[in-house]
Amino acid sequence: MSEDIELFKQAREAASVAYVPYSHFPVGAALIAKNGLVFQGCNIENASFGLTNCAERTAIFKAVSSGVSEFDMIGIYGETDEPISPCGACRQVLTEFCSDDMPVWLFSKSGDVKKTTVGELLPYHFKKIT
Numbered sequence: 774m775s776e777d778i779e780l781f782k783q784a785r786e787a788a789s790v791a792y793v794p795y796s797h798f799p800v801g802a803a804l805i806a807k808n809g810l811v812f813q814g815c816n817i818e819n820a821s822f823g824l825t826n827c828a829e830r831t832a833i834f835k836a837v838s839s840g841v842s843e844f845d846m847i848g849i850y851g852e853t854d855e856p857i858s859p860c861g862a863c864r865q866v867l868t869e870f871c872s873d874d875m876p877v878w879l880f881s882k883s884g885d886v887k888k889t890t891v892g893e894l895l896p897y898h899f900k901k902i903t
């Protein structure tokens with residue numbers, strides 16, 4: 774099976790446990806670590822809407838809090854007609870842990886694919902102060 778089909782399935786599976794009583798818009802992310810582990814994330818909403826955590830950040834935070842912070846790629850699935858596109862907050866969080874050339878695969882519900890990179894999604898981004 775090609776890598777993007779496997780990634781699509783893992784991201785779609787992640788969306789199946791999304792907690793979305795307010796938007797009814799499930800999103801899933803599958804983050805592939807350099808060590809081969811897969812971290813799946815879903816969006817988790819809250820009655821106080823601004824506290825919602827997107828699928829992408831859930832996946833990253835699961836990985837980092839498991840001691841894994843080096844990644845090869847991420848796939849993001851949304852129940853959309855066009856491939857989903859991550860929000861600004863998630864783009865900034867991705868730049869913290871992923872190289873600018875890391876592939877980001879965006880999937881629609883029918884499996885349409887767009888392949889981009891972390892750097893393309895957020896050019897000239899804020900970097901850690903050194």
Ligand SMILES: O=c1ccn([C@H]2C[C@H](O)[C@@H](CO)O2)c(=O)[nH]1
Binds near residue numbers: 793858860
């Ligand atoms: O890339 C995205 C875009 C949106 N959402 C979530 C946030 C909220 O729960 C719902 C509607 O915005 O989708 C994500 O998880 N990832």
Ligand SMILES: [Zn+2]
Binds near residue numbers: 859
């Ligand atoms: Zn987001």
